[in-house]
Amino acid sequence: MKSKLWKLLAIFAVLGLIAVGCGDDDSSSESSSESSSSESSSSESSSSESSSSEEAPAEEECELARGVTDDKILFGSSQPMTGNLAALGEQAVLAMEVTRDRINDGGGINGRMIEFIVQDDAYNPEKTVSNAQYFIEQENVFAIWASIGSATLKAALPLHDESNTPSLFPWAQDLSFYDVNNHPLFFSVNPPAYAQTKGFGNYLVENFGTDGIKVGLMTINSVDGEQTVQGYKDSTGGDLLVDEQTWERDSTTYGPQILSFIDSGVTDVYVGTGDTQFAQFLLEADQLGLDARFWGSTGTISANTIELAGDLSEGAYGVNVISSATGDKPGLNAYREAMFAAGAEEAQISTASLLAYTGGLVLEEMLTRAGECLTVESFVAAGETIKDFDTGGIMRPLNFSAENHLGNNDVIILQVQNGAWEELVVGQE
């Protein structure tokens, strides 16, 4: 009797572990491509109406999008508020609050105030999907804004598309998101991991040559990780790759991977991970004597990496698509001022919050350009008109078009120097 109960519990526990281990591997990306046929029908209806009442075309009845009223626009945001990535979720939400308050304190956009609802998904794709259902069906939001996570968004995106809900400025980098045909309502300023590692490989060869260079990659064991590896292989430094290692979300140590890197004699290690894990990686690399240049992905570039790793972070590189949150540029200064005014801690001045903040700048511009009659169509069309958008130096100027909803394609390399992230070079394409 008892041993049977235990067998059951054991099996559950083991299945649970397997789920944790490979939860984000399912690539269910049959996206719905037949979702955006509403544009033509709406223009038909407006033309038929304008023939009936020609005197007042300006006073045109406008059918506002779901979640939009005369004085309010409602957004939803699914964030990891618990679990390993909770810190990122907190940072993103704070930046969203800063954006909301800036817009609302300035009287809103076309008289409409911004509001948003946050739901925790703990970086669990199933919860992200149920959150999306809740936002769309219960709360009737206009759009999903600034959610964090590729695996999570990938699960929820078909639902966004089907329900004609824009997906705006997430921190999510799956390559498939940027296919405008499949996801016409997706807007981002955050390039996929593929573009980051490609930029890294190009930068490495350009600045350190190929002589004696051996590269190790450490990526999460998931589709994200595979795209990261592919991006590197497609760069000019692709042939220098000698060791590919993966980590899992339930890893407690990177020691074995580091020992493998030592075995392979790598000179450069690229680690695609978050700040806490990168700090732990640097700590363990030092413990085990891995002598190499360390390159961290976007997620590693935060004050927290330096706080946690201390001196061990000195000299580490960060591969980014965005300036260091602590840099000195007009856009960054404004960002920090607003964040601190909203009660941010030093550690929350991070790429996560800066990305959400920058997305907020573009969002404000899109809403403004969309005008008083805010529909999903007018909103998307407005976004596609944005060219050379100046973020005050946070990113290179942003460009959107009907074919390209990713505003930002350029790589920036940073390095920890004297206990702070410093920007080295603005790379090209």
Place this chain on the structure above:
Amino acid sequence: MVDYIQIAWQGLVSGFAYALIGLALVMVYKTARILNFAAGTMAGISGFLAHWWAAEQDMPFGVAILFAMIMTGAGTYVVERLTVRPLVKLGDFLPIVIMTLGVEEFLANVSLLWWGGTARRYRVPGDIDRINWLIGDFRLNAWHLVVAITTFVTLSIVGYIINQTELGLGMKAFAEDQDAAKLMGIKESTVSIWTWVLSALVGGVTGIVFAPVLFLQQDYMNIIFIKGFVAAILGGFLSLSGGVAGGLLLGELEAFTIKWAPREFAAALPVVIVFIVLLIRPHGLFTREKGHERV
């Protein structure tokens, strides 16, 4: 050769964490027949408390740890009396397990509210967690040595309590036969509460000693909890030494599978091995089948 010793050592250090949490879980299960799902979070709070008193209240490092341990013990005492004890009287297994899940959720939220979601560094005197010694080709981190010593001392103390004290005798008697133990005049509630406290203190030590290794983070002990759970299952869940051995074994499995297995399978392999072990020996590696069947 040294390479293998290095891998084995790294696995052992992780294994220490799994072993201690496995031990804490088995202790409560064996004596009180309760699965404590809050064990990981409780251990994490001990780590946060030690950090908080040292870093934010300027207490000396050792005093802060002492305070954290006292708080852990006292807090557990209160939690057991308030949440578990009233349900024990009802006599069902499931409500108590669900209650520990509730306690877990509550404590996780408290710690999130108090300390936020941002990871923190737990500073140790002289930053010895950043000191590494080279012994031949073998590299030894000073704090890993502290972890090993702490684990050894903790296991010794627990061993002493179990085998040499009246509390230990009561725990063993309860583990073997609850009714007979009651008929011998052993107070169930007394044995139960001190078992909880002892278990929480073992967890607390784990949370504190691994804080410099994993960084203090909301939920940082939850992964350790899950692996400690697996360790306990490997050990048969009714054997204290089995839980410890299961933890060390799991640590080694993880370390060596990453070395040898193809990278796609490396992470899942330890779990698969555990799964196979359980199919062959559902009662775990270290318990005789007999131990489970009681008339």
Place this chain on the structure above:
Amino acid sequence: MSGLKIKDLKVGYGRNEVIHGVDIEVKSGEKVALLGANGAGKSTVLKTISGLLTPTEGSITFNGDEIGGANPAALVDMGVIQVPEGRRVFPGLNVEDNLKVANYGKSPDLFEEGLETVYKKFPILQERRKQAAGLLSGGQQQMLSLSRAIIAKPKLLLIDEMSLGLAPLLVKEFYEQLGDLFSEDVTLLLVEQNAGLALKYCSRFYVLRNGDLVLQSDSKDYIDDPTALQSAYLGVDA
């Protein structure tokens, strides 16, 4: 009012009532047997007296104090000691630890004293004191179980089905030894299926059938022909 007095006792497991109002009295120092067929409810009555079960109705007093529903540990402190059915030694603990458990919460000096007594009566236990109790033979386990009761210094001793699973000859030996093991003034209530043995040792007895008392009498009336009790056990007319 000294001794054990049970009045209108009702006990059940959940909604299922097993004992339907039973009155039993055992005067101080008296030896009384509770007889009945398998499943008649004898063990339930003992478990209720020793606090493992809580009465749904009725009262149990010992030396005037109400003890119905009391904590087993508190009852042990009062001297209410049960030798459980099936011996219930702790199989993983060694012999000496098993005995130590019987002295739980009491002074170690008392234990040394008790240990001496026990080892004198059962030298085999001393020989095997470091051996796991689970490895002892059935007879030795019964010795150990009785020894635990000796160490606990009972005032009211409850012995549940000593004959269970033991060779009849061995059981007989134990019964003959009982008077030697415990002092004269210990009040005894013993549960037994084997009436012949019980009647020899006890002065009075009760017979329980399906949770009701069906007979009580002095042992001497039946001692020559215990089979006459069969009808009371089984509820058929002789």
